[in-house]
Amino acid sequence: MISMLHFGDSCEKSGESPVSHIIGLFNQASSQAKTTLTINLCYHLAQQGKKVLAVDMDTHAWLTKQMNVSPDEFLTTIYDVLVNQEPASIFSNDYQFDFIPANKQLSTLEAVLSQSNDRQFRLKKALMPFLKEYDYIMIDCPPNLGLLSVMCMVAVTHVLVPIETTEKGIQGAKDFLPTFQNVRQNLNKKLKLAGVIPTKYDGRRSHHKLKLETIHKSFSKAKIPVYPAIGLYTDFENAWDEAKPLAAYNSKHIAVNSLKKIAQELVDLQ
Ligand SMILES: Nc1ncnc2c1ncn2[C@@H]1O[C@H](COP(=O)(O)OP(=O)(O)OP(=O)(O)O)[C@@H](O)[C@H]1O
Numbered sequence: 001m002i003s004m005l006h007f008g009d010s011c012e013k014s015g016e017s018p019v020s021h022i023i024g025l026f027n028q029a030s031s032q033a034k035t036t037l038t039i040n041l042c043y044h045l046a047q048q049g050k051k052v053l054a055v056d057m058d059t060h061a062w063l064t065k066q067m068n069v070s071p072d073e074f075l076t077t078i079y080d081v082l083v084n085q086e087p088a089s090i091f092s093n094d095y096q097f098d099f100i101p102a103n104k105q106l107s108t109l110e111a112v113l114s115q116s117n118d119r120q121f122r123l124k125k126a127l128m129p130f131l132k133e134y135d136y137i138m139i140d141c142p143p144n145l146g147l148l149s150v151m152c153m154v155a156v157t158h159v160l161v162p163i164e165t166t167e168k169g170i171q172g173a174k175d176f177l178p179t180f181q182n183v184r185q186n187l188n189k190k191l192k193l194a195g196v197i198p199t200k201y202d203g204r205r206s207h208h209k210l211k212l213e214t215i216h217k218s219f220s221k222a223k224i225p226v227y228p229a230i231g232l233y234t235d236f237e238n239a240w241d242e243a244k245p246l247a248a249y250n251s252k253h254i255a256v257n258s259l260k261k262i263a264q265e266l267v268d269l270q
């Protein structure tokens, strides 16, 4: 069941750390499992006792739809936060993490804010009040390098890059690197690349094996951590259709362990 939280409603942040990890899941290519991983990692971080907020920054609002409610039913969304600079309305879900929804109105943001000098900093500013409340803020980024993605890169401490084991996924990740450097140099000096996560990997396909090797070679050479690959499994689609994290759909699924481990590694992120 979805319910709206009033600021201060939620239980205390678990750790001692004064700074939340703010992690953007980004790949310029579409269908790389950004939304899937955002939701599943939020779920496992919450299971590990962390206080977690998910933020939907995609105009298609898939993260919001996966919370099992129509995006048009929300009276305030991330759009109101970014454009009208209203305090964010936070919602809770059945999986012990909170979220800020989006809907298709977000697609007008770029045009509406075109004259605003501070536009790139608006998400960062909007999340400030939540740093004391949450251990992790996980941002589901859109599959392009427009203003919404730049806002995400300015706001986050780390980027995690899911990469489908295909050429499209690899290119989407590589094409992002110059923008990453640029944002780090000019807009967010603390920005770090937490690593890449190969996704939808089918070890029976030689093509996938080859692409996984390429991912290891190219990113490890650049000293970018490569997480263990997440396999291609129909149960991810089945869980998606029921708007559930994989573990809530099938707690014994083999990929649940991989997701848990990645979530554990995020706890040690510097
Ligand atoms: N490991 C996996 N095995 C099989 N299917 C998967 C896996 N991971 C994700 N999927 C499926 O792939 C589809 C796309 O995933 P998702 O929406 O998370 O990608 P995305 O990168 O967020 O896409 P977009 O760029 O459109 O935002 C979904 O239907 C999801 O269920």
Ligand SMILES: [Mg+2]
Residues within 6 Å of the ligand: 034, 035, 036, 058, 062, 140, 141
């Ligand atoms: Mg998505």
